[in-house]
Amino acid sequence: MNPNRLNIVLGLLLLAALVFGVHQTLTVKRLKSMAAYGQSRGILIGGKESPALSLSGAPTISAGNSPNPGSAEQDGPSENTPEVKTRPEQKGAETSGRPEVTDADGKTGNSPGSPIAVSIGRDGKLRTGIPPWTGSGASPSRRATQRKGQDTAARQPKERDSREVPDAAKSRELLNLAQEMMQQGRYDVAEEKLAQSLEEDETNRMAWQQLARLQHKQGLTEAEINTYFDWMEASPGDATPYYQLASTYARQGQDTEARYYLGEYEALSGSQTHTFSQAAAVYRQLEDRSEEGRVLSQWLATTPESVDARQAWADYNRRLGGYDVALTQYQQLASLMPNNPRLYQQIGDVYRQLGDYGQAQLQYENALSLRPTDTGILGRLADLNYQNGDLNGALAAYNEIIVLEPGSNAAERAQRRVISIEEHLQHAGTYPAN
DSSP, rough: OOOHHHHHHHHHHHHHHHEEEEEEEHHHHHHHHHHHHHHHTTTOOOTTHHHHHHHOOOBOOOHHHHHSSTTSOOOOOOSSSSSBBBOOOOOHHHHHHOOOOTTSSOOOOOOSOOOEEEEEEEEOOOEEEOOOOOSSOTTTTTOOOTTTEOOOOGGGGOOOTTSOOOOHHHHHHHHHHHHHHHHHHHHHHHHHHHHHHHHOTTTHHHHHHHHEEEEEHHHHHHHHHHHHHHHHHOTOOOOHHHHHHHHHHHHHTOOOHHHHHHHHHHHHTTTTHHHHHHHHOOOOOOTTTHHHHHHHHHHHHHHHTTTHHHHHHHHHHHHHHHHHHHHHHHHHHHHHHHHHHHHHHHHHHHHHHTTTTHHHHHHHHHHHOOOOHHHHHHHHHHHHHHHHHHHHHHHHHHHHHHHHSSSHHHHHHHHHHHHHHHHHHHHOOOOOOO
């Protein structure tokens, strides 16, 4: 053989041996790194557990590597990929295909804090994932709230040992301090104090209300909703958080949720007087007129002597065009409260809707006799006179509004009407030109 050709062949063989050696070295290092990772996480690699790990008593994590990790049999390992086997677990884990964490007490569950979903891909890389929580109890992120992208779970009230006695006095003291911080605009400190107040006494309704109000003020709707849920858990018999949650969902346009919690609120509250007005307000917000009417009629039937119930029922019928019912209710209220100018104004409004302008004017004048400087009533009387063609009467009423509230929106509107009336009278020759 030619010496030059022989040298070339020997050189290629030497280069191949060098490359193979480097490859083997890197493979060994990678396997050692994976073995160390498996020992630190309690992963069974190659069907064996680290002796040091087994003696330590640390929790063991088992993870599937096949496309069907819940199956009882595993395919054999490939030539280049170390095998990751699953240890026999509970039946639930087998059927779900999710790995579990077993702690020192023998409890199992998917821990969101541990890299337990482990697999080795065809490229030889170790991959981990965090499956959803399936253990007993609420999700660990249940109380977490977001404050402009920052986790504020630390400011949520912590769970109290059932054996501890609530300290109502300390809870009130912390609540008062939180209210002072809110007045100073120190919202972070206020939220911390409110959480501490609830740690001392989780039945402190005012603390729950202030915490939700603070979150609402800052636009933290998700945190506000979580607070109502926590309030429900802490005080199962308290209907208030159900109403607040229904109102919040209605404000967000989530009608289905709002109706559900509003129904729960009504069921928990029974026939308490305040329930009717609050429930009716939410139904009105949802634009559900039939349910609003149902609640208001029940309120009046339950407490026929209630002035508020009669007033609400009258207002509801007037809005929906039930003028006869509204007029009857307003007149009954006026007989009970003859010195209330607002009732005469409302009676006048109904007569005006019915087209009885003479009665409407009489009622407005009755209202003004009780409150002469009320520009709202004056404006109604002026508009009615203008509508009836009594331009001089309208002009006098508009000018009185301008004198009583100069610079106000009502005065500006009155001024425009005065100008229009004066121009009309000048053209008609019944008003002297300036």
